[in-house]
Amino acid sequence: MRLAWCGVAAASLLAGCALFKGPDMPQPPSEARWQERKAALERIDRFSLQARVASSGSLGMKGELRWQQNPDDSFDLRLAGPFGVGALSIAGNPSVVEVRSREGSQVTADPEAWLRRKLGWTLPIAGLRYWALGLPAPASPARIELDAEGEIAALEQDGWRLEYDEYQPAGPVTLPRRFQLASPDVTIKLVADRWEGLPGAEAPDAPPVQ
Template sequence: MSRIRTFLAPMALALALAGCVSQPARPPAVPVDRAQAEAADRERAQLTQWSLSGRIAVSNGSQGGSGRIDWQQAGERYTVSLSAPVTRQSWRLSGDAEGARLEGVEGGPRQSDNVEAMLHETTGWEIPVRAMADWVRGVGAAPAEFGEARVLYGEGGRPARLEQAGWIIDYTQWQETGQPLLPARLVATRGQAKVRLIVDQWSLAPAP
């Protein structure tokens, strides 16, 4: 069993931090100023250097776990660190468009040009890392790779649901960061795979 799966498993009950694991109901559509909403989308899409810290919970059917997350993004370059306070274990994922490196796993670091396949093989978790870099900001990922995104807007013209590449991303809370608003709580679901994220803090400047 990989070290990641070992330290996530004791924290399965922490999935409750984001509520029950049932599929969220479809959010109601509300009248919006489409031009204004799409302008806000473009503003979020233009944020290429940012960082966030918060809590993440993942589940694949009957198994689940959670931990602290710190994510730093600079263009296509990313560094994602996950830690479990109870077990004091951690792992670090870094990469760009060319490939990724995973550290903190049993047997030593892993490298691959397919980050999602590497994570699934090593940890058992289905986490769409490259698309999530866009979804966490409330915008669709590159359509050339992930297909067209369908957005359902809610209160204030903010995205309430985004559907892309078979995933459904529900946004339940937003956070003031100056401009623009950014998601504070979201859940991404595809089949039994689920990723929940609570953002405690956004920074729109690169983390040191």
Template sequence: MRLASFIILALLLSGCSGLTPQQQQPITERPWSEHYQALLAADSWQLSGKIGIRSPQESHSANLFWQQLQQHYLIELSGPLGQGGARIEGNTDGISIDIAGEEPLWAATPEALMEQTLGWQFPVQDIRYWVRGIPAPGSYYDLSLKQQLAHKLTQNGWEISYLRYNYQDEFAFPEKLTISRNNLRLTIIAKEWQKPQ
């Protein structure tokens, strides 16, 4: 079950100039449509922080490093959950996951890998939008705003709550968010956002 939880975390993860969370006063609010378009266009970024998963049976956390370069992504998890860590790398041609002490796994899509290992699916492609504070394009969503930023988002049966933002460079980026459905909840804390060099 520990491995299953670990794979769930890995697969759930598939704008941004240099961002280090700071205690700053909120910037002047820009219209939501402007904010949305700017973050939608930010397809290359890097995030360092922590991720936690909680279910009725288990609770785990790990350090998170996530680099997105357009369609290519690299995700590294380390800490108690990883027992030595994991490296996930993928693009439009497929995804591979290398967990310390396990045989490497490969699949054509993150959804296929999740289905093959766990027997159920999650809208994996959506999370790269949710983590930036915007709904994923192409499917229905319900959104409530607070100060022209996403506050609660419901999409594909999942609820995303934005608990804290980091204000820098005339933009606001999620610093803490939860993604939940039924009894499963993920928490992501972004300690640093930056544009890759």
């Protein structure tokens, strides 16, 4: 059974969503599982993700996404497909990135704004590194809904709403396989086909899509 929504600020995320239990009430099982799961996810400082993405509505575009996350917090995101600018690469760190497309390259501290200017919509670059793991980003308030396994079923943060439809085994944890991101501008569906390079174990190949 899913829990009621729990609004949390960044600081309270560290302590967990404990706003609905009194001092003498035990944690619900799903909340206890979430606290254990969150601690494991926060230890993931590197991974490789290969996924398919599709935007719904009038855009109706499809493509492939590859994300390489490194322990030093740098990343390399590559999009391929008919997304309005052809192949797209965004590489850097949370402070500054280089965006490369068929139009050339640009160094920017705000790749999301760059994408909005070029495409009319954007990807949540700042939060995606965490959201892809099924984890709220640590720097801003979030609202989460948990399922019975202590996994995030839905998340609202930074103007985006995410709904997680399916998780898959990936090394020592389960990670999202299918989820959807929605903003006022666009709805994006993502299917994670392959997780690799996780600390502690290599993730198995994902099963084929049915």
